[in-house]
Amino acid sequence: MIEEWEAYAHRIKGLLGPLFGVDPESETGRRIFLDAAATDRVISPPAVLSARLELKGGLRGLIHADPTFMAMHNLKQQLESIFGLEIHNSARSIDDLLEAILTNAGRAKSRYDLVACDLPWFGELASKGILMPLDRFIRRDAFDLSDFHPVAVQSTRYAGQQYGIPLQTTPELLCYRKDILEEAQLEPPTTTEELIKAARRLHDPARGRYGIAWNAARGTPLGHTFSFLMAKFGQPIINLRRGEGGYDFQQASGEELRPMFLSDAAYRACEYMLDILKYSPPNILNMAWYERAQSYASGESCMAYCYTLLAPLIEFDRRSPAWGKTGYLPHPIGNHGRAITPIGGYALAIPANLSEERIEGVWTALRHLTSANMSKLYILNGSLVTPRFSVSRDPEVSALSPLIGIVDDMARQDILQAWPRPPVPGITDLISIAGHEIFEVLDGRRSIKKALSLAQDRADRVMRDRGFY
Known part of the structure; x- marks a missing residue:
């Protein structure tokens, strides 16, 4: 009966999906969003648990220092009332967070109950046995x-x-000042050529105004930029095989993990960075996630690549010159590319070395912290991102910012993609290598060809040493 119902539902989606802009054969189209269809459903606040969590010493979390987790921190007393225990969180920057997770994995017993993991880390951490598989809990509790x-x-x-x-x-989008582009009689850029042209036209250092802000700081920030820009030109940072709507990273192994620093896309990504470098703020080589968002929000930059995670700087601050005047687009495409929006974000995981007696209580906490009720609560307290369709469609949430609906539409249309920074073993090493070697190009100390050659040699050595091919 279930199989017949699913077949019937698939036929109905085949008929109705295109009317709502959803390809029935896409990954999104294969899923049935019955709850999300109720666009007027208001999600209730989270309720106090019927039985307090029994976790000696309270719930211990290792988290990222960003607006969503800061919202959780500001809600600490309310969350403690819901769970019936104390909550102790340790917040770290992205690189320090990964290092802390790895250090914790070396302990006999985990110091933390829950750890926040950047999405690309899961292949690396899971392959090393650092995280606990959750399938048995998901099946047992029918967690949807x-x-x-x-x-x-x-x-x-x-x-x-x-x-x-x-x-x-949290997708990385191109933010642009609608008023400034309109004044300059420029259309929002959808290709790399159009973006360079717009940045050149808008760049006016004499007035303290710059064309575009982006991640150019040495290391992880620049490594992320490089991998996303390679995707603009149609190639992942590793040799993934093509799949439906992009590239398949789910079962990547062997030659599919080979770094692609010597590809045409890698070279074009570097050329593009050198082009926009001319129209960037003077401190661009020290600019990372927060600094680029702040540069745009302050009115210093007319455009910026920015994660929606930091959009509250734009959407919630009425003092910002960009408030109410910002448009959002997927990454402008290069040759051989297509419209995509690289996805970032965090998920909660349970360390594999967590004490057995704590596991059930921690799983209960994990389920509730990632629930739709909680996700809405975070947004009402300073966040602007959610991984849930139902939360995006809540009228109280969608009314906060047009960005909520923009991201929800991108998710439904399969524009959000993970393959530009795929969650596979070794990806953090490759991003670090890219961020250090290519910085020498931006700093004028090395040619593109030399930097990419050195990056390929280093990356091949790392991946071979780890037995990936």
Whole structure:
């Protein structure tokens, strides 16, 4: 009966999906969003648990220092009332967070109950046995993952097992000042050539105004930029095989993990960075996630690549010159590319070395912290990101910012993609290598060809040493 119902539902989606802009054969189209269809459904506040969590010493979390987790921190007393225990969180920057997770894995017993993991880390951490598989809990409790953005769920899987539950998905978009572009009689750029042209026209250092802000700081920030820009030109940073709507990272192994620093896309990505470098703020080589968002929000930059995670700087601050005047677009495409929006974000996971007696209580906390009720609560307290369709469609949430609906539409149209920074083993090493070697190009100390050659040699050595091919 269930199989017949699913077949019937698939036929109905085939008829109705195109009317709502959803391809029935896409990854999104294969999922049934019954709950999300109720666009006027208001999600209730989270209720106090019927039985307090029994976790000696309270709930211990290792989290990222960003607006969503800061919202959780500001809600600490309310969350403690809901769970009936104290909550102790340790917040870290992105690189320090990964290092802390790895250090904790070396302990006999985990110091933390829950750890926040950047989506690309799951392949690396799961392959090393650092995270606990969650499938047995998901099956036992019939925990429904269909309300989450499919790309976020895919990113938290490895070798067919689920290792995390998404807490936030945060696409990197192109933000642009609608008023300034209109004044200059420029259309919002949808290609790399159009973006360079717009940045050149808008760049006016004499007035303290710059064309575009982006991640150019050495290391992880620049490594992320490089991998996303390679995707603009149609090639992942590793040799993934083409799949439906992009590239398949779910079962990547062997030659599919070979770094692609010597590809045409890698060279074009570097050329593009050198082009926009001319129209960037003077401190661009020290600019990372927060600095680029602040540069745009302050009115210094006319455009910026920015994660929606930091959009509250734009959408909630009425003092910002960009408030109410910002448009959002997927990454402008290069040759051989297509419209995509690289996805970032965090998911909560349970360390594999957590004491046995704590596991059930921690799983209960994990389920509730990632629930639709909680996700809405975070947004009402300063966040602007959610991995859940139902939360995006809540009228109280969607009324806060047009960005909520923009991201929800991108998720439904399969524009959100994880393959530009795929969650596979070794990806953090490759991003670090890219961020250091290519910085020498931006700093004028090395040619593109030399930097990419050195990066390829280093990356091949790392991946071979780890036995990936």
